[in-house]
Amino acid sequence: MAEKPEYWRWTESRWTNPDIDWKGKVITSGIDVGSVSSQAVILADGELYAYSNMRTGSDSPDSAMKAINWAMEKTGLTLKDISYTVGTGYGRVNVPFSQRAITEIACHARGGNFMYGPTVRTILDMGGQDCKAIHCDERGKVTNFLMNDKCAAGTGRGMEVFADLLGVSINEVGDLSFDIDEEPKPVSSTCVVYAKTEATGLLREGWPKNKVLAAYCSAMAHRIMTLLERIGVEEDFAITGGISKNKGVVKRLEKEVGIKIMETSKYDPQIAGALGAALFAKALFDKGKK
Amino acid sequence: MKANYGYKDGSGDFFITIDTDKCNGCRKCVEACPYGVMAVGENENDPLSEKEVAFVTENERKKIKYTCAPCKPNKKAIPPCIKACKMDAIMHSW
Numbered sequence: 001m002a003e004k005p006e007y008w009r010w011t012e013s014r015w016t017n018p019d020i021d022w023k024g025k026v027i028t029s030g031i032d033v034g035s036v037s038s039q040a041v042i043l044a045d046g047e048l049y050a051y052s053n054m055r056t057g058s059d060s061p062d063s064a065m066k067a068i069n070w071a072m073e074k075t076g077l078t079l080k081d082i083s084y085t086v087g088t089g090y091g092r093v094n095v096p097f098s099q100r101a102i103t104e105i106a107c108h109a110r111g112g113n114f115m116y117g118p119t120v121r122t123i124l125d126m127g128g129q130d131c132k133a134i135h136c137d138e139r140g141k142v143t144n145f146l147m148n149d150k151c152a153a154g155t156g157r158g159m160e161v162f163a164d165l166l167g168v169s170i171n172e173v174g175d176l177s178f179d180i181d182e183e184p185k186p187v188s189s190t191c192v193v194y195a196k197t198e199a200t201g202l203l204r205e206g207w208p209k210n211k212v213l214a215a216y217c218s219a220m221a222h223r224i225m226t227l228l229e230r231i232g233v234e235e236d237f238a239i240t241g242g243i244s245k246n247k248g249v250v251k252r253l254e255k256e257v258g259i260k261i262m263e264t265s266k267y268d269p270q271i272a273g274a275l276g277a278a279l280f281a282k283a284l285f286d287k288g289k290k
Numbered sequence: 291m292k293a294n295y296g297y298k299d300g301s302g303d304f305f306i307t308i309d310t311d312k313c314n315g316c317r318k319c320v321e322a323c324p325y326g327v328m329a330v331g332e333n334e335n336d337p338l339s340e341k342e343v344a345f346v347t348e349n350e351r352k353k354i355k356y357t358c359a360p361c362k363p364n365k366k367a368i369p370p371c372i373k374a375c376k377m378d379a380i381m382h383s384w
Contacts, residue, residue, distance in 0.1 A: 105335045142291050142335050146305065150297035150352045191300060227298055230305070230383070280337060287338075 008160035010037075010170050010242065013268045014052040014070055020044050022077060028084045028285055029071075030277025031064045031098060032107065033091030036128025036156050037242060039274035040067035042077065046282045048114075050075055053270045056128075060091030068097070084285035086277040090129075102280050104273050105134060105145045111276030112240055113140025115265045121234040124224070125272065126243035128156040133228050140276070144231050153190035154223040156242040159249075161192055162216050165199060166209045170246075177213040177248035184211050186219035195219065217248035224249075225256045238262040240272035291336060295346035296354050296383070304355040305383040306346050306371075312379035315342040322374035325357050326350070344379070358382070 025044040032039045034056055041051045052071035056063045064087070072078065079097055087095030088107040095101070104125070112123035118138040125132040130149030136142055152158050163170040187202075189195045199212050207215075220243075237259050243249055244264060254261045267275075296305035310333055319328040327350045333343045350357050361369035362382070372380050 100337075102337045103334045106337055144292040144294070145335065146294040148298050151299050230298075230303065231292070231294065283338060 060094035107276030174247035
């Protein structure tokens with residue numbers, strides 16, 4: 001039997017800033033070990049130098065090592081060159097080479113502020129297994145936050161389950177969900193398990209795949225909207241995390257909120273947490289020197 | 291900072307909100323809570339600040355609907371944590 005394709009597999013990424021020579025500079029790093037993806041970000045004197053974004057394995061310390069090694073690849077850097085490392089995300093206490101662990105709420109606000117600029121006030125992080133709505137000030141300090149990590153509705157993991165069920169590559173879900181005759185009603189259940197059952201039923205009724213995807217994307221957007229309503233949305237509004245790459249959810253959410261969502265920055269939006277951690281690492285390193 | 295601890299699930303929204311700007315870290319809520327939901331310590335979401343504030347313990351964040359139920363027998367009941375807080379820094383969403 002042929003092996004089933006991995007529809008859920010999203011594209012991993014890595015990047016090095018070609019304009020920076022790290023030698024002689026203070027190197028700090030941030031590691032975000034999430035439930036689904038892990039990122040490592042390296043800063044040279046507080047400037048973004050390199051990053052990597054890959055899938056989290058079953059072993060947190062190992063995932064952290066793999067992410068930092070991939071980020072350091074071909075740069076000549078070794079762990080010894082890094083002055084301070086901050087860990088964040090679910091596995092933050094399990095980053096073997098880190099000096100401190102900081103919550104992903106604080107890190108996302110700080111990283112979002114760096115990526116999207118000081119005008120950003122609301123950051124929605126749509127992660128692999130949770131969803132965080134954060135308000136921050138012009139320096140990236142948290143002023144209000146809410147996190148939902150009890151339930152996988154409206155998270156990347158839910159989207160992976162759907163991609164797999166429908167046999168559609170997760171990278172194409174967004175585009176395909178707009179390739180429909182008319183916008184269907186959202187699936188009524190946002191619980192991943194029940195929504196999957198509902199989707200199976202719709203497929204049996206003869207709904208085309210794209211229509212089912214559209215119904216799920218809009219259910220997800222609606223679910224996130226009800227979460228956002230609790231703390232409100234202030235402009236500018238930016239989304240980070242894996243789902244921010246899924247236009248099917250982002251465009252529908254934009255319509256529900258009625259506020260334009262900021263264009264994604266040139267960097268991978270999944271690195272926001274690790275970037276914030278690396279910025280905290282720099283601040284804590286400087287504080288320790290004084 | 292308004293820190294919302296809790297969750298949203300199929301049965302509703304269950305959040306305890308702590309206004310860390312109002313909170314003075316007096317620990318009255320910790321003493322008042324019979325179930326160990328409240329604690330005081332460093333503000334984990336503002337790592338560069340030294341101020342100690344109240345927060346909901348990690349263990350309880352996903353089950354406050356159940357843990358807090360005995361203190362909230364009806365909609366009018368004011369739970370002891372809110373009563374104990376002189377700074378008006380604690381709110382319940384449900």
